Amino acid sequence: MKIIADTDRCVGAGQCVLTEPALFDQSEDDATIIVLNETPEGELIEKAREAVHVCPSQALSLEE
Amino acid sequence: MTTAEKHEFPMARTCPFAPPPAYEEIREGEPVSRVRLPDGGWAWVVSRHEDVRTVLNDRRFSADRQHPDFPALVKGEAASRRPDEERMLIAMDAPEHGPARKAVLGEFTVRRLEALRPRIQEIVDGQIDALLGGPRPGDLVDSLSLPVPSLVICEMLGVPYADHEFFQEHTVKVIKQSTPPEERWAAMVAIQGYMADLIAEKEKNPPDDLLGRQIVKLRADGTYRRTALAGMGLLLLVAGHETTANMISLSTVAFLRNPEQLAMIKADPGKTLNAVEEMLRYFTIIDVATARLCVEDMEVGGQLIRAGEGVLTLGYSANRDPRAFENPDELDIERGARHHVAFGFGPHQCLGQNLARMELQIVFDTLFGRVPTLEPAMDVDELPFKDDANIYGLYQLPVTW
Numbered sequence: 001m002k003i004i005a006d007t008d009r010c011v012g013a014g015q016c017v018l019t020e021p022a023l024f025d026q027s028e029d030d031a032t033i034i035v036l037n038e039t040p041e042g043e044l045i046e047k048a049r050e051a052v053h054v055c056p057s058q059a060l061s062l063e064e
Numbered sequence: 065m066t067t068a069e070k071h072e073f074p075m076a077r078t079c080p081f082a083p084p085p086a087y088e089e090i091r092e093g094e095p096v097s098r099v100r101l102p103d104g105g106w107a108w109v110v111s112r113h114e115d116v117r118t119v120l121n122d123r124r125f126s127a128d129r130q131h132p133d134f135p136a137l138v139k140g141e142a143a144s145r146r147p148d149e150e151r152m153l154i155a156m157d158a159p160e161h162g163p164a165r166k167a168v169l170g171e172f173t174v175r176r177l178e179a180l181r182p183r184i185q186e187i188v189d190g191q192i193d194a195l196l197g198g199p200r201p202g203d204l205v206d207s208l209s210l211p212v213p214s215l216v217i218c219e220m221l222g223v224p225y226a227d228h229e230f231f232q233e234h235t236v237k238v239i240k241q242s243t244p245p246e247e248r249w250a251a252m253v254a255i256q257g258y259m260a261d262l263i264a265e266k267e268k269n270p271p272d273d274l275l276g277r278q279i280v281k282l283r284a285d286g287t288y289r290r291t292a293l294a295g296m297g298l299l300l301l302v303a304g305h306e307t308t309a310n311m312i313s314l315s316t317v318a319f320l321r322n323p324e325q326l327a328m329i330k331a332d333p334g335k336t337l338n339a340v341e342e343m344l345r346y347f348t349i350i351d352v353a354t355a356r357l358c359v360e361d362m363e364v365g366g367q368l369i370r371a372g373e374g375v376l377t378l379g380y381s382a383n384r385d386p387r388a389f390e391n392p393d394e395l396d397i398e399r400g401a402r403h404h405v406a407f408g409f410g411p412h413q414c415l416g417q418n419l420a421r422m423e424l425q426i427v428f429d430t431l432f433g434r435v436p437t438l439e440p441a442m443d444v445d446e447l448p449f450k451d452d453a454n455i456y457g458l459y460q461l462p463v464t465w
Contacts, residue, residue, distance in 0.1 A: 011165070011410070011411050011413055012165075012166065012169040012172075012173075012415070013407075013413055013415075013417060013418075014172075014173060014174040014417075014418050015402070017173075017174040017175075018174060018418070018421075021174075025175075026173040026174060026175065027170070027173075028170055028173065028175075028176075029166075029170050030166035030167070030169050030170055031166070031169035031170050031172060031173045032166070032169075050402075053402075053403060054402045054403050056407070056408075056409050056410065056413045057121060057409075057410055057411065057413070058121060
C-alpha cells in the first residue's frame with residue numbers, strides 16, 4: 001500500500017499528524033503535509049486509513 | 065423539484081442541547097431544500113454530512129461574503145457590504161486564498177502549538193486559582209471560559225491583554241444578531257483601527273510574536289501590506305476569542321450532566337482529546353456561519369444548484385446525521401467523532417483548530433481534576449444560552465464546588 005498526498009489540496013489542518021506522527025509531519029513554513037513513510041506496514045496501515053478518513057480537504061488517498 | 069420555501073431561516077431550537085427540530089425534518093425529508101431568509105430572499109440549505117462536505121470543498125461555491133448575491137443571514141446585512149473593501153481570509157476564494165492562508169499557517173502546526181502547552185497550562189491554572197479564591201458561586205464564563213482563550217491568543221499575536229475589554233465589547237456587537245448593521249460595521253472599523261495602529265507600532269522593530277514574525281516574513285516575500293495583516297490579526301483575535309470560550313462553558317455543562325462520560329476522562333486522560341471531538345460535534349457552535357455562493361452550476365444531493373444562488377451548509381445537521389454518526393443525539397466520547405464538520409471543511413477549515421483542541425483538552429483535564437465537586441449553581445435549563453448569537457454558547461455559567 002502507498003500513501004498519496006495532494007499538497008495542492010492540503011489545507012494544513014494537521015489532522016494526519018494528530019492521527020499518526022510516525023507517518024506524517026507538517027512543513028514549518030506553511031503547515032502543508034509531509035509524508036514521512038509512504039509505504040506503511042502492520043498497525044500503521046490502519047492509522048493511514050484513519051488519516052484518509054479524517055482529512056478535511058480530501059488531500060490523502062491510498063493506493064492499495 | 066422544489067420551488068417554495070417550507071421553512072424560514074434561522075430556525076428555532078426547542079432544547080439547548082440539540083439543533084432546531086426542523087433540521088431533522090429537512091435532512092430526512094428534503095435534504096437540499098429552499099429556505100426563506102430574514103431579508104426576504106431565499107437560499108438552499110444543505111443538511112446531510114456528505115453533501116455539506118461536498119459543498120465546502122468545491123471551488124464552484126464561493127466564500128466571498130462581500131458579493132452582493134451572497135446569502136444574508138441577518139436582516140439588512142447585505143446593505144452594509146463593501147464590495148470594494150479588502151477581503152479578509154474567510155471571504156477569499158482561490159487563487160487568492162491559498163497563499164494568504166499558507167502565509168500564517170506555519171504558526172499553527174501541531175508541533176509549534178505543542179511548544180505552547182506548558183504556557184497554556186500555566187494560564188489555565190492561574191484562572192482556576194482565581195475562581196477558587198473568589199466568591200461561591202462564581203461565574204465560569206468570566207473566570208475561566210473567556211480569559212483562557214483570550215489570554216492565549218493575545219500572547220500569541222502580541223496584543224496587550226489590557227486591551228481585551230475593548231475588543232471584547234466590540235466583538236460581542238459583531239456577533240450578536242440583533243446588532244443594527246451600521247453599528248456592526250462601526251464595531252468592525254473600531255477593532256480594525258486598533259489592530260492597524262498596533263501593527264504600525266510593531267513595524268518599527270518587529271517583535272518575536274505572531275504579528276511581528278508576519279511583518280518580517282511578508283516583507284521578505286515582498287507582499288507585506290499593513291491593512292491585510294490587520295485583517296488577519298483581527299480575524300485571529302476574534303476567532304480565537306469567542307469560539308473556544310463558548311465550547312469551554314457548554315462542554316462543562318455537558319460533562320456535569322453526563323457524569324459517566326466525565327468519569328471516563330478522569331479515569332483515563334488519554335480519552336480527553338476524543339471527548340473534545342465529541343463535544344465539538346455535539347454542540348457545533350458555529351452552525352449558521354458557513355454560507356456559500358454558487359458560482360457555477362452544480363448538482364448536490366440530486367438537486368441542481370445554479371450559479372448566483374446562495375447555499376447554507378447546516379453543520380449542526382451534518383454533525384447529527386445518522387448516516388455519519390450512529391445514535392447522533394447521544395453524547396458518547398468514545399464514538400470516534402473526528403470526521404465532524406464543527407471546524408468546517410475544505411480550504412476554509414478553521415486554522416486555529418489545533419489550538420482550540422489543546423486549550424479544551426487542558427481546561428477539561430485541569431478543571432475536573434482540581435475541582436472534583438464542581439456543579440452548576442442553577443437549574444441547567446434556566447441557564448442563559450446564546451440563542452440570539454451567531455456563535456452558540458452561554459452568557460453566564462454560575463458554578464459552585
